[in-house]
Each structure stands twice: as structure tokens, then as C-alpha cells.
Amino acid sequence: MANKKLSDLRPGEAGIVERVIGAGPFRQRLLEMGLTRGVRVAMEKTAPLGDPTEYVVKGYHISLRKGEADLILLSQVQGEEG
Amino acid sequence: MAKKLTVALAGNPNVGKTALFNNLTGARQHVANWPGVTVEKKEGTVRWQDYDITVVDLPGTYSLSPYSLEEIIARNFIIDEKPDVVINVIDASNLERNLFLSAQIIDLGAKMVFALNMVDTAANRGIHIDQKRLAELWGVPVVPTVANRNQGTQELLDAVIRLAEARDPVARHIHIDYGPDVEAVLSRIEKVLAVDPSLADGHYPRWLATKLLELDPDALRRLEQSPQRAPVMAQVEEGRRQLEKTWGEDAAVLVAERRYGFLGGTVREVQKEELAKRIILSEQVDKILTHQLFGFPIFLFFMWLLFQMTFTLGELPMSWIEGGVAGLKDGIRTLLPATWFRDLLADGIIGGVGSVLVFLPQISLLFLGISFLDDTGYMARVAFIMDRIMHALGLHGKSFIPMLMGFGCNVPAIMATRGLNSQRDRILTMLLIPLMSCSARLPVYILFAGVFFPRRAGQVIFGLYLLGILMAVLLGIVFNKILLKGQEEPFVMELPPYRLPALRGVLVHMWDKVTIYLKRMGTVILVASTIIWFLGAFPKNPELAGRFAQERAELEASFLEKAKALQGREDFAAFCRALEKEKEAALAELSHRQQAAQMRQTFIGRLGAVLEPLMRPLGFDWRMSVSLLSGFVAKEIVISTLGVLYEVGEVSDGAAATLQEALKASGLTPAVALAFMVFVLLYTPCLATVVTLWRESGALKWMLFAISYQIILAWLTAWLVLRIGLFLRLG
Structure with a gap:
């Protein structure tokens, strides 16, 4: 299976972070917020205008733009409440 | 004599750091900016046992990376100012992510105490933390607190003093273990670093080694002066190569991962979570407030409420202030003999004080509202909902509220940019706010549109507002591309759970803004408006007066x-x-003629006449030029100056019938009137706005830039509008 991106998740789905691509401050910030390898991220919902999207990671809620969620590759995707 | 201690307050955003700061320092606090930047610096003092403790509130940050100004400030304060103790405020419901910052503070070698905050909320969510175990594992004393109910403050101060006196039983320095391979690389770098004594004792060598391994720009800068630079960098490069070969990952990623690995281990050991309980209420509330369909209407309603509360409600106290100032002026005029000193006192100084005070009601009300929205957690949702639109301007969703408030008054709007996270967003937002047509510009539109477009006044005025927004969009894109290129920061934003704000915190926040305004803006506005009053009142011409x-x-x-x-x-x-x-x-009629003649020969009148050739391509006569010039102080003055110059006396009401007649009779064409309104929309809004922009951006250059771009933009657009108007035979 080709790597799914975090931005591919739909509401209720969750995935395990495989790696964060890209470079510089963007990646650094994502890592600092806890989006490191092996972490489970769940997609909550998208803003009314379609971007950004709200995720739950390590028990807190975080909002990422599509461009940022594109940088996060997932190893597994679980369905609703999976 | 009391002994002195300096304590820094560090922690993530939304963990109740401000509330804790207020508990610690009470009313003995003041707000300033960190030198040269727009980031707020709060400092306060508290006397505890026999110590005078200075508490410095560091910016709320998730990390100490060198990519944001706030983090650099926090980091440099700990490294360079060496506070005696760092209080690290931690949200007990969010231990793991909060500890990421703590790990970096430990690497900096600072003495630290944890304020484990909101333990009550955490307990409600079913999260229990073994505080004793956490303290043992990390070698850091832990004090549970509930900042918004002022619990745990005294225990925290006791812990600070125990730590400062080095008699805390649990305090010891630990190493965050990054795993054997990374540790081996780090110790090799540290060894080379230790050769240069200035590096070895200036910054904690382990921290410096770690940061160098991550190629942290700030750490590299600290190394630049050292004779050890070459061998250190050789070790760093070697280590990075080695780790990359083994793990296929950048060293920075490895360090972050290992750090989280350590944190994960800690959390597993000290935290017990009952799975069933979640923040159900907050999530239910959020489902409604950011709903696909209802989210926007609810949001618009809140924004309407905030706007009404600030500007409609604010008008009442504003009219009291204006009335009081006018009464005082009249009193002085009747009591003192007619001299230039009386005029200076009445019109220059009291008028100036009035022009400072008049903003206070709106500033107070706006920040009351903003800090309420902020503390409830709704502000983050505003950013969430609006980010799509603001992103088009190269801005963060959070810039929406300051921009919106610009339609009421630019001064509090520019101050509201303090809530934004990055310096870059703040500057860009400040530069664009003046394009939002504030309420003071409306009377000018009403007057001119009423006279020259009587049947289409509403559409013309609406069009002007739209033009301002359009310009903001265009310039947002241009400034982004040229001025602030490549500095855009990640949006990554926490959406904190909804909370009921503490009244005290909201009031303290509001009071802060009022004092900031009075101290930083007030005096400058007062001086500048007195100078401009002088230019508009002098020189007196005795011969002219005699003739009249x-x-x-x-x-x-x-x-x-x-x-x-x-x-x-x-x-x-x-x-x-x-x-x-x-x-x-x-x-x-005679006295109106006299006022006009007197005005014409004042400094401003003469300057207006000198500038007239510049304004001629726009079709403006000298009266309009002079009125625009005096309108630099405030837009209300455009109309009163026109009244004087068109010899109908000082009019205060935009719809004053006599001025309308005079304008109609003056032979101005609708095309010129339209160009004039466009000019008023786009040029420098008022003295108070540019002073606020200067003080809030922290640099005179941004004020000068704003003034120049606005004047150029106003001229070009007005010219274009006139040409189009003539083409369409509006003339």
C-alpha cells in the first residue's frame, strides 16, 4: 500500500505516523507538537470552509492546514473507532 | 535587607500561566515589550519569607526552537539572564506534550519547579498523576495548583525558595536519555566544546551540543566566535552523518523522537487514565460552534456582538469624554483673557488630552471582549473557521478579529494584534488594518456622497468599504511576496478545551491594555497633536485681525x-x-470669512497651498488639500476644516446643510468628489493610528512605511477613479 497522508483521513479515521517529510521549521514544529513516529492521530473534523482540519494527538486537539497535514505520512489507517 | 530572587515563568500556551502569574504577583506587575520587538513582557514582584522575588512571565511556547521570536526570547532569557528558578507551568491533562518544553529547560541546566496546573480538570477527565513519582523521576519538585481558583500559590513560592536555597530534597539534575548512539555523539561534541572555557561555562554544554547536532541556527551563532569552531563542527558533521547512516533520519528528528520516547516512558509510569471519561461537554459545545452549517452564522453573531459592544456601547462614554473636554475648553475660554496661552491650554493641550482619552472606552471594551473569547477557548475556533480566508492574504486565522475591529476604530484594532503569535503576522496585520474604513471616515462619505450622489449615496459608501477590503487583499499579497518573503510560520495550532474564564484574569488583561495605551501611545499622541494644533493656529496675523x-x-x-x-x-x-x-x-458671514482668511495663512494653510500643485491632478482645490492635511490628525477634522474654508463656519455634523450648499455651489464635480472620498478612505487614517502602529510594531520604519504606502496608494487610486469618472462623464 502506498503511504497514506494525514490529509487523506476522513472524520472518525485514525492513523499511525510513519514519518514527517519536508524540512526546516515546519517539520520541526510538527515534531515538537508530538507528531513523531508511531503516534496515533485521529481526524476530528474539517473547518466549514474545507481547511484547516482538526486532529486529536496525544489527547489534545490540534488544527493543521492541508499543506501541513500533507507532510505527515501514515503507516496504518484505522476506520471509525478502530 | 531582603534577598533578591529572579523567577521565570515558562510553559505552553493555554495552560493557565497568566492566571498563575496574576496569583503570584497580584497588582504589583507591569507590562512592557521585550526590547525591540512587539512581544509583551510581563514582570511583577512578590515578597515571600525574606525574599523580594521578581517574576518574569516568558512568552507561552511549546518548545524552545529558534524559529519563532517568542521561543528565542524565552530561551535567551533562561540562558543569558540565568533566572534563579524557572517555574514550569504544566497542564495536568496534557502531561506528555507539556513535558517536551520541560525537557529542553532541563537541558539548559536551569533550576526548575513544576506547577502542575488544573489538577482538578484533569481529575474530572479521569487523569491522575503520581506527583511524587514524577518529582523523583525528573529530579524536579512538583506543586499541584489550580490557578484560576488561586490554589497552590503559596506552596509554589515555598518550593521556589527551597530550590533557590538548594535545600529541596528531590531536586537534582538529570539527563534526558536520548539513547546510546545519540548520547555517544553528544558526549564527543561536549568534549571538544569543553576545550573552550567560554563555551563550557557560558551555556550548558549538553544543551549546546544537542542544539548543534540539530543545526540550530542560534546555537551555531553562539559558536561563531570560538576558536574551537572548526573541531566542534567537524564532530557535529561526523555525528550527523553517522546517525543518518544508521537511522535514515535527520539528527533533529531523532532527538525529537527520543525526547518524546523519554516523555512517553514518564507518562506511562506516573499517569493513570480512566478511559471512559472524556471532555464530553467541551466536545459537544465544539460540535455546535464549529458546525459545518451553523458554525458560520454563530460566528458572525458573536463578531457582530463584539463589534456592537465595543463601538456602539463605547460611544456613550466617548460622548461623555468629549462633552467633558468641550466643557473644560469653554470654561477656560470664559475664565482666561484671550491670549495665545489660553488657546494653547484650551485647544492645544486639553484638546490633545481629549484626543488621547477618547479612545479609552473602546480599547477597554474591545479587550474585555477579546480576552473573554480568548479565555473561553473560542478565539482558537475563530482562527480555525477563518483561516481559509485569511490564509489567502498570507495571514493566520487569528488576524481576522483585529482586521474586523478596524472597521470600528484602527487604534484598538492595531493593539489587538498583540494576540497574534508571530511578529511577522503582527506587522502584516498592522499594515493592512488602516485599509479597513473606520467609523471616523464615514461622516466624510455621508457628506460628499449625499451632495454629489444623492440617489446612490448608499451604494457609493458601500463601494468605498469594499474598495478598502479589496486593497487589503491586493496589498496583503504584495507585502507577503516582497516585504515578508519566506517567513510564513506553520499554522499548527492547539484547540484548547472550552473553559469558563475567570473574571479577574479578564479584568487584569483589560487593565493591561489600557495602561499600555496610556503609557506607550498617550504621551506621543498628546505631543504630536499639540504640535499640529500649533501649525494650524499660528502664525497669528495682527494685521488681518485688525482689518476684520x-x-x-x-x-x-x-x-x-x-x-x-x-x-x-x-x-x-x-x-x-x-x-x-x-x-x-x-x-x-464676516466671522466665517475671517476664520477662512486666518486659516489660509497658518502654517498648515500655507503648506496646503504649497502642496496644491501635487493635488491638482486629482481635481482637489487648495481648500480640499488643506482639509486633507489637517485630517491627518483625525478624520472628523476634514469636515470642520472644509466648513471653515468654505466660509460656513465650523460644522460638526457631516450632514450640515450649509456646508452641503457650499459644496454644491463650489462647482466640484461628482468625479472629483468620488476621488476625494477614495483619498480619505486610503490615506493615513489618523495621528493616533500611526503612533499606535509605531509603538506596537516596535520600529519607526514600519510607521514611515505605512504612511508612505498609504499616501501613494491614495493618490494613485484617487487619480484612477477621477480618470474613470471623467471617462464615464461623471464630471
Whole structure:
């Protein structure tokens, strides 16, 4: 299976972070917020205008733009409440 | 004598750090900016046991990376100012992510105490933390607190002093273990670093080694001066190569991962979570507030409420202030003899103080609202909902509220940019806010649109507002591309759970903004408006005054003659009344002519005449040029100046019928009127706005830039509008 991106998740789905691509401050910030390898991220919902999207990671809620969620590759995707 | 201690307060955003700061310092706090930047610095003092403790509130950050100004400030304070103790405020419901910052503070070698905050909320969510175990594992004393109910504050101060006196039983320095391979690389770098004594004791070598391994720009800068630079960098490069080969990952990623690995281990050991309980209420509330369909209407309603509360409610106290200032002026005019000193006191100084005070009600109300929205957690949702639109301007969703408030008044709006996270967003937002047509510009539109577009006034005014927004969009894109290129920061934003704000925190926040405004803006506005008053009132021309006095005497004499001639007639009384009326009208006309003549020869009048050739391509006569010039102080003055120059006296109401007549009679064309309104929309909004922009951006250059771009933009657009207007035969 080709790597799914975090931005591919739909509401209720969750995935395990495989790696964060890209470079510089963007990646650094994502890592600092806890989006490191092996972490489970769940997609909550998208803003009314379609971007950004709200995720739950390590028990807190975080909002990422599509461009940022594109940088996060997932190893597994679980369905609703999976 | 009391001993002194400096304590830094560090922690993530949304963990109740501000509330804790307020508990610690009470009213003994003041707000300033960190030198040269727009980031707020709060400092306060507290006396505890026999210590005078200075508490410095560091910016709320998730990390100490060198990519944001706030983090650099926090980091440099700990490294360079070496506070005696760092209080690390931690949200107990969010232990793991909060500890990421703590790990970096430990690497910096600072003495630290954890304020484990909101333990009550965490317990409600089913999260229990073994505080004793956490303290043992990390070698850091842990004090549970509930900041918004002022619990745990005294225990925290006790812990600070125990730590400062090095008699805390648990305090010890630990190493965050990054795993054997990374540790081996780090110790090799540290060894080379230790050769240069200035590096070895200036910054904690382990921290420096870690940061160098991550190629942290700030750490590299600290290394630049050292003779050890070459061998250290050789070790760093070697280590990075080695780790990359083994793990296929950048060293920075490895360090972050290993750090989280350590944190994960800690959390597993000290935290017990009952799975069933979640923050159900908050999530339910959020489902409604950011709902796909209802989210926007609810949001618009809140924004409408905030706007109304600030600007409609704020008008009442504003009118009291204006009334009070006017009364004081009149009092001075009647009490003191007519000298230049009286004018200086009444119009220059008291008028100036009035122009400072008049903003206070709106600033207070706006920040009352903003800090309420902020503390409830809704502000993050505003950013969430609006980010799509603001992103198009190269801005963060959070910039929406300051921009919106610009339609009411630019001054509090620019101050509201303090809530934004990055310096870059703040500057860009500040530069664009003046394009939002504030309420002071509306009377000018009403006057001109009413006279020249009587049947389409509403559409014309609406079009002007739209033009301002359009310009903001265009310039947002341009400034982004040219001025602030490549500095955009990641959006990554936490959406904190909804909370009920503490009244005290909201009030303290509001009070802070008022004092900031009075201290940082007030004095400058006062001085500048006094200078501009002077330019508009001087030089006095005794010859001119004498000529008008003579004319007045002649006029009065001629009426006396007429009255005498009529004496003895039957209906003498009625004639007299008519004559009296006629005389009053003639005198008023005379005094209007005198005001206009006097104005014309003041410094501003002369400058207006000098600038007239520049304004001629726009079709503006010298009267309009002078009124625009005095309008630099405030837009209300445009109309009153036009009133004086069109010899109808000072009018205060935008719809004043006499001025309308005068404008109609002056031969101005609708095309020129439209160009004039466009110019008023786009050029420098007012003195207070540019002063606020200067003080809030922390640099004079941004103020000068704002003034110049606005004037150029106003001129070009007005010119274009005039050309199009002429083409469409509006003339």
C-alpha cells in the first residue's frame, strides 16, 4: 500500500505516523507538537470552509492546514473507532 | 535587607500561566515589550519569607526552537539572564506534550519547579498523576495548583525558595536519555566544546551540543566566535552523518523522537487514565460552534456582538469624554483673557488630552471582549473557521478579529494584534488594518456622497468599504511576496478545551491594555497633536485681525445708521428686529470669512497651498488639500476644516446643510468628489493610528512605511477613479 497522508483521513479515521517529510521549521514544529513516529492521530473534523482540519494527538486537539497535514505520512489507517 | 530572587515563568500556551502569574504577583506587575520587538513582557514582584522575588512571565511556547521570536526570547532569557528558578507551568491533562518544553529547560541546566496546573480538570477527565513519582523521576519538585481558583500559590513560592536555597530534597539534575548512539555523539561534541572555557561555562554544554547536532541556527551563532569552531563542527558533521547512516533520519528528528520516547516512558509510569471519561461537554459545545452549517452564522453573531459592544456601547462614554473636554475648553475660554496661552491650554493641550482619552472606552471594551473569547477557548475556533480566508492574504486565522475591529476604530484594532503569535503576522496585520474604513471616515462619505450622489449615496459608501477590503487583499499579497518573503510560520495550532474564564484574569488583561495605551501611545499622541494644533493656529496675523475688526466696526456702525434713520416710524420695533437679524447674518458671514482668511495663512494653510500643485491632478482645490492635511490628525477634522474654508463656519455634523450648499455651489464635480472620498478612505487614517502602529510594531520604519504606502496608494487610486469618472462623464 502506498503511504497514506494525514490529509487523506476522513472524520472518525485514525492513523499511525510513519514519518514527517519536508524540512526546516515546519517539520520541526510538527515534531515538537508530538507528531513523531508511531503516534496515533485521529481526524476530528474539517473547518466549514474545507481547511484547516482538526486532529486529536496525544489527547489534545490540534488544527493543521492541508499543506501541513500533507507532510505527515501514515503507516496504518484505522476506520471509525478502530 | 531582603534577598533578591529572579523567577521565570515558562510553559505552553493555554495552560493557565497568566492566571498563575496574576496569583503570584497580584497588582504589583507591569507590562512592557521585550526590547525591540512587539512581544509583551510581563514582570511583577512578590515578597515571600525574606525574599523580594521578581517574576518574569516568558512568552507561552511549546518548545524552545529558534524559529519563532517568542521561543528565542524565552530561551535567551533562561540562558543569558540565568533566572534563579524557572517555574514550569504544566497542564495536568496534557502531561506528555507539556513535558517536551520541560525537557529542553532541563537541558539548559536551569533550576526548575513544576506547577502542575488544573489538577482538578484533569481529575474530572479521569487523569491522575503520581506527583511524587514524577518529582523523583525528573529530579524536579512538583506543586499541584489550580490557578484560576488561586490554589497552590503559596506552596509554589515555598518550593521556589527551597530550590533557590538548594535545600529541596528531590531536586537534582538529570539527563534526558536520548539513547546510546545519540548520547555517544553528544558526549564527543561536549568534549571538544569543553576545550573552550567560554563555551563550557557560558551555556550548558549538553544543551549546546544537542542544539548543534540539530543545526540550530542560534546555537551555531553562539559558536561563531570560538576558536574551537572548526573541531566542534567537524564532530557535529561526523555525528550527523553517522546517525543518518544508521537511522535514515535527520539528527533533529531523532532527538525529537527520543525526547518524546523519554516523555512517553514518564507518562506511562506516573499517569493513570480512566478511559471512559472524556471532555464530553467541551466536545459537544465544539460540535455546535464549529458546525459545518451553523458554525458560520454563530460566528458572525458573536463578531457582530463584539463589534456592537465595543463601538456602539463605547460611544456613550466617548460622548461623555468629549462633552467633558468641550466643557473644560469653554470654561477656560470664559475664565482666561484671550491670549495665545489660553488657546494653547484650551485647544492645544486639553484638546490633545481629549484626543488621547477618547479612545479609552473602546480599547477597554474591545479587550474585555477579546480576552473573554480568548479565555473561553473560542478565539482558537475563530482562527480555525477563518483561516481559509485569511490564509489567502498570507495571514493566520487569528488576524481576522483585529482586521474586523478596524472597521470600528484602527487604534484598538492595531493593539489587538498583540494576540497574534508571530511578529511577522503582527506587522502584516498592522499594515493592512488602516485599509479597513473606520467609523471616523464615514461622516466624510455621508457628506460628499449625499451632495454629489444623492440617489446612490448608499451604494457609493458601500463601494468605498469594499474598495478598502479589496486593497487589503491586493496589498496583503504584495507585502507577503516582497516585504515578508519566506517567513510564513506553520499554522499548527492547539484547540484548547472550552473553559469558563475567570473574571479577574479578564479584568487584569483589560487593565493591561489600557495602561499600555496610556503609557506607550498617550504621551506621543498628546505631543504630536499639540504640535499640529500649533501649525494650524499660528502664525497669528495682527494685521488681518485688525482689518476684520475694522470691517466689523464699520458694519455695526452702518446698521446703527440705518436704525437711526428708521427711528420714529410706527412699526419701528418690527423693523428693528428684522434689522437685528440682518446684522447678525452679516456678522456671521464676516466671522466665517475671517476664520477662512486666518486659516489660509497658518502654517498648515500655507503648506496646503504649497502642496496644491501635487493635488491638482486629482481635481482637489487648495481648500480640499488643506482639509486633507489637517485630517491627518483625525478624520472628523476634514469636515470642520472644509466648513471653515468654505466660509460656513465650523460644522460638526457631516450632514450640515450649509456646508452641503457650499459644496454644491463650489462647482466640484461628482468625479472629483468620488476621488476625494477614495483619498480619505486610503490615506493615513489618523495621528493616533500611526503612533499606535509605531509603538506596537516596535520600529519607526514600519510607521514611515505605512504612511508612505498609504499616501501613494491614495493618490494613485484617487487619480484612477477621477480618470474613470471623467471617462464615464461623471464630471
